[in-house]
Amino acid sequence: MPKSTLFNTFKRILKRACLDEGLRIHSLRHTYAVLMLEAGADIKFVQEQLGHGSVQITSDVYAHISKKLEKRNIDRYEEYTANILGSNNLKSGDVWGTPQKN
Incomplete structure (x- = not known):
């Protein structure tokens, strides 16, 4: 899928949902990670889901949020x-x- 198609679709979704159209699609990744951690998911699982090279990276980026x-x-x-x-x-x-x- 071309990047432009993905980004244009995401913009339309934001508009229909009355959300800030300045949100980046990468925000979905951060939201997913934080919600998973808040729900009690093991940080190792979240690290694997995000494709980080180590648990330390995931911990450094998300654990303090x-x-x-x-x-x-x-x-x-x-x-x-x-x-x-x-x-x-x-x-x-x-x-x-x-x-x-x-």
Whole structure:
């Protein structure tokens, strides 16, 4: 398919969808990657889908984009460490089940 056909079709789609006609078709690639990561897809899978040479490239480009990813990873870490400590009842500031004194 000629590039011009692809780009012209994409412009028509943007217009019909009342989206900014200045969006580049490459934006679809970025959107796909971010949505996949936010949905919980493994970064290795996303790397293969995008055809990047390494996971590091994918991570460098996309991992910092979404605050959802950051929050999800922090939540997973907190849940994991709470399970290690044997209590899901630990409150912020508790260390090994003993409240901190201020």
